[in-house]
Amino acid sequence: MPSNHGVIFKAVPDGYPVLGEHMELVTREIDIENFSLGDGDILVKNQYLSLDPYMRGRMRNPNIKSYVKAFELGKVLEGSGIGTIVKSNNKKYQVGNEHLAKEMSKFNFPKSYFLGVLGMPGMTAYVGLNKIGKPKKGETIFISAASGAVGQVVGQIAKIKGLRVIGTASNDSKIKYLEELNFDGVFNYKTCNIDEVIVLTHLNINARVVACGMISQYNTKAPYGVKNLLCVVSKRITIQGFIVFDHYHETESFRKDIDEWLKQGKLKYKEDNVEGIQNAPEAFLNLLTGKNFGKEIVKIC
Amino acid sequence: MPSNHGVIFKAVPDGYPVLGEHMELVTREIDIENFSLGDGDILVKNQYLSLDPYMRGRMRNPNIKSYVKAFELGKVLEGSGIGTIVKSNNKKYQVGNEHLAKEMSKFNFPKSYFLGVLGMPGMTAYVGLNKIGKPKKGETIFISAASGAVGQVVGQIAKIKGLRVIGTASNDSKIKYLEELNFDGVFNYKTCNIDEVIVLTHLNINARVVACGMISQYNTKAPYGVKNLLCVVSKRITIQGFIVFDHYHETESFRKDIDEWLKQGKLKYKEDNVEGIQNAPEAFLNLLTGKNFGKEIVKIC
Numbered sequence: 001m002p003s004n005h006g007v008i009f010k011a012v013p014d015g016y017p018v019l020g021e022h023m024e025l026v027t028r029e030i031d032i033e034n035f036s037l038g039d040g041d042i043l044v045k046n047q048y049l050s051l052d053p054y055m056r057g058r059m060r061n062p063n064i065k066s067y068v069k070a071f072e073l074g075k076v077l078e079g080s081g082i083g084t085i086v087k088s089n090n091k092k093y094q095v096g097n098e099h100l101a102k103e104m105s106k107f108n109f110p111k112s113y114f115l116g117v118l119g120m121p122g123m124t125a126y127v128g129l130n131k132i133g134k135p136k137k138g139e140t141i142f143i144s145a146a147s148g149a150v151g152q153v154v155g156q157i158a159k160i161k162g163l164r165v166i167g168t169a170s171n172d173s174k175i176k177y178l179e180e181l182n183f184d185g186v187f188n189y190k191t192c193n194i195d196e197v198i199v200l201t202h203l204n205i206n207a208r209v210v211a212c213g214m215i216s217q218y219n220t221k222a223p224y225g226v227k228n229l230l231c232v233v234s235k236r237i238t239i240q241g242f243i244v245f246d247h248y249h250e251t252e253s254f255r256k257d258i259d260e261w262l263k264q265g266k267l268k269y270k271e272d273n274v275e276g277i278q279n280a281p282e283a284f285l286n287l288l289t290g291k292n293f294g295k296e297i298v299k300i301c
Numbered sequence: 302m303p304s305n306h307g308v309i310f311k312a313v314p315d316g317y318p319v320l321g322e323h324m325e326l327v328t329r330e331i332d333i334e335n336f337s338l339g340d341g342d343i344l345v346k347n348q349y350l351s352l353d354p355y356m357r358g359r360m361r362n363p364n365i366k367s368y369v370k371a372f373e374l375g376k377v378l379e380g381s382g383i384g385t386i387v388k389s390n391n392k393k394y395q396v397g398n399e400h401l402a403k404e405m406s407k408f409n410f411p412k413s414y415f416l417g418v419l420g421m422p423g424m425t426a427y428v429g430l431n432k433i434g435k436p437k438k439g440e441t442i443f444i445s446a447a448s449g450a451v452g453q454v455v456g457q458i459a460k461i462k463g464l465r466v467i468g469t470a471s472n473d474s475k476i477k478y479l480e481e482l483n484f485d486g487v488f489n490y491k492t493c494n495i496d497e498v499i500v501l502t503h504l505n506i507n508a509r510v511v512a513c514g515m516i517s518q519y520n521t522k523a524p525y526g527v528k529n530l531l532c533v534v535s536k537r538i539t540i541q542g543f544i545v546f547d548h549y550h551e552t553e554s555f556r557k558d559i560d561e562w563l564k565q566g567k568l569k570y571k572e573d574n575v576e577g578i579q580n581a582p583e584a585f586l587n588l589l590t591g592k593n594f595g596k597e598i599v600k601i602c
Contacts, residue, residue: 057535066535214531225526230515232542234358234367239540241533 004030005277009071012061016219016288019281022059023077032086043087049277050080050115051284051296052149056218067243080120082111107259110271116295117153117269118258124212124244125153126254129161132242133210137162140204146183147174147270149295150212153258155183156267170290177270177293200231209239219288270294276301302330306578310372313362317520317589320582323360324378333387344388350578351381351416352585352597353450357519368544381421383412408560411572417596418454418570419559425513425545426454427555430462433543434511438463443500447484448475448571450596451513454559456484457568471591478571478594501532510540520589571595577602 006026013022035043054068055077062070071077085097109118116122128150129135141158145151146167158165159182166185167178178186187194199209217223231237261267272294274283279298286292307327314323336344355369356378363371372378386398410419417423429451430436442459446452447468459466460483467486468479479487488495500510518524532538562568573595575584580599587593 211534213534217531223528223531225528226530227524227526229527230518230524232540233512233514233544234542236542236544236547237540238542239533239538241535241537241539243534243537246537 001029001031004028006076007277007281009059009073009075009077011073013059013219014221016285017056017059017281019285023281023284025278025281035087037087037089040090041088042085042090042093044081044083045086046081046083046300048082048112048115049280049298049300050119051280051287051298052079052120053213053215053218053287055079055284056288067245080115082114109262112271112273112295112297112299113262113269115297116149116271117262117267118255120244121149121295122153122258122269123247123251123254125150125157126258127244127247127250128210128212128242129154129157131247131250132240133208135161135163138164140164140166142199143167144189144199145169145215145290146186147177147293152177152181152270152294153267156181156261159183160261160266171293174293181268200226200228200235200237203231203235203237206236207238209237211239211241212244215288215290271297273297273299275299302332305329305331307377308578308582310360310374310376310378312374314360314520315522317586318357318360318582320586324582324585326579326582336388338388338390341391342389343386343391343394345382345384346387347382347384347601349383349413349416350581350599350601351420352581352588352599353380353421354514354516354519354588356380356585357589368546381416383415410563413572413574413596413598413600414563414570416598417450417572418563418568419556421545422450422596423454423559423570424548424552424555426451426458427559428545428548428551429511429513429543430455430458432548432551433541434509436462436464439465441465441467441505444468445490445500446470446516446591447487448478448594453478453482453571453595454568457482457562460484461562461567472594475594482569501527501529501536501538504532504536504538507537508539510538512540512542513545516589516591572598574598574600576600 004027006028008024008026009022010024011022017023019025032043037043057066058068058071060066060070064070085093085095088095107118113119135141135158141163143151143155143165146155147169151167155165155167155178165183167183168187168189169175169178170188170190172188175186175188232239258267270293272292274280277298277300283292283296283298287296305328307329309325309327311325312323318324320326333344338344358367359369359372361367361371363373365371386394386396389396408419414420436442436459442464444452444456444466447456448470452468456466456468456479466484468484469488469490470476470479471489471491473489476487476489533540559568571594573593575581578599578601584593584597584599588597
């Protein structure tokens with residue numbers, strides 16, 4: 001009988017989630033033949049699962065409202081994935097179909113790209129840069145976490161749009177990758193002697209800051225106090241946050257552009273793959289601490 | 302011989318400026334009849350001087366660049382004023398004329414209004430609300446320092462535009478004034494039990510924050526660390542700073558609107574007057590600590 005691995009949400013973490021304390025790995029056998037489906041249900045065999053920083057935000061007390069609902073204690077941690085339907089009680093979804101199968105057939109890229117450059121992180125990059133940032137050719141853009149699932153796409157689109165691209169990352173392999181992507185300036189923020197407060201004090205007059213996340217603040221009870229917000233006034237800065245979910249009606253133009261750039265070789269995408277659900281909790285922690293490199297994907301045998 | 306009082310910039314303050322240490326009161330006699338003017342110079346007898354928070358930003362090391370030049374050590378502290386020309390070596394400015402005289406003749410308000418509601422602070426309110434904030438009827442606006450030179454104008458224009466106006470100030474007389482202005486909600490932030498972090502955590506989704514200054518941060522070596530900036534992402538907040546100087550090309554529409562609202566009684570303006578330059582340093586300090594109430598104006602005999 002096939003076994004089904006899962007990660008259960010055990011307790012709300014204060015800081016970084018710990019396997020055994022906040023997450024628990026479970027293995028259950030599943031009898032597919034006799035598995036009973038409710039009306040409209042489908043049973044999916046996962047091939048790829050996505051690990052994303054926003055998932056940490058779901059590991060919270062459910063009484064705290066946010067843009068995405070809290071995980072339920074005792075239940076499996078949810079995420080986006082790609083899989084094949086092995087059983088269906090829903091006329092819209094036939095056995096053997098892959099979710100997104102129709103869309104995928106139009107593209108000749110790894111399936112996992114639909115969790116990355118052609119999925120939510122890619123769209124975060126696309127919307128954040130184009131719609132929120134509204135870049136003009138010749139401007140300079142600074143990207144933090146520039147080799148990450150979102151950052152690497154932002155930087156490459158920015159190059160396509162004629163911007164001067166400066167990126168930072170946390171180790172030298174990531175920096176080398178950014179150089180390969182022809183970023184105009186790159187530096188390792190862990191080893192360079194830069195001001196702690198680089199972002200605001202080094203911005204130009206009328207600069208725009210586009211904020212899609214603040215991963216360094218997700219796992220701490222003592223959030224960092226930003227002390228130079230006064231620059232917002234003196235430098236006429238605009239800081240704008242956004243959530244990609246609000247912009248999903250623009251999926252078509254996003255997919256069209258990314259598809260074209262991938263085909264033309266103007267856009268590359270670096271993934272960080274782990275095999276098997278049993279390695280997902282560690283990979284998730286690596287994602288939160290910056291030890292991963294590129295879009296985090298769990299491959300399932 | 303008439304005497305001329307002045308306040309000299311003696312030293313760059315770290316915190317609040319102290320009279321005697323960073324500012325010095327001087328009195329000089331001036332022989333108007335024999336006073337020699339350079340080519341193009343005029344000699345003005347001041348009637349009103351304006352004290353404004355941005356002046357604190359000019360009391361800095363001149364090597365630090367900002368949107369307005371640093372005061373020169375050893376020279377008189379400068380500010381906006383209204384006066385009469387008593388001697389002129391400039392064909393454009395005739396003796397007896399008041400600066401802004403032509404514009405003033407169109408309006409029937411106290412002259413000092415040109416330093417307040419019809420001047421830089423009023424325009425900060427007007428531009429910040431209309432052009433940066435872009436309010437829509439029915440929205441709620443929260444105003445800090447709501448009885449100040451800028452805040453009281455923001456709140457009243459917001460009422461005219463059909464907004465729900467919430468304001469905060471530092472004592473009960475100010476709160477009473479805000480009630481008289483028909484603000485929809487007012488509270489004394491010194492005595493109310495509000496969250497220290499009210500602004501960001503209590504904002505609505507898609508809120509806009511318009512920042513024209515951060516007076517609490519002008520006189521400290523230990524700036525306040527804002528720890529809840531993550532709300533900018535989760536609540537899709539936009540924070541935008543601006544400097545009114547960048548918008549002076551819109552003076553005409555500003556004056557036209559304010560003039561009309563003043564005439565219709567829709568707009569009131571509270572001034573805090575002190576008499577004589579010798580009282581200006583203390584009034585300036587009161588302005589920085591929030592002990593003043595309304596637009597700070599120095600009347601000169």
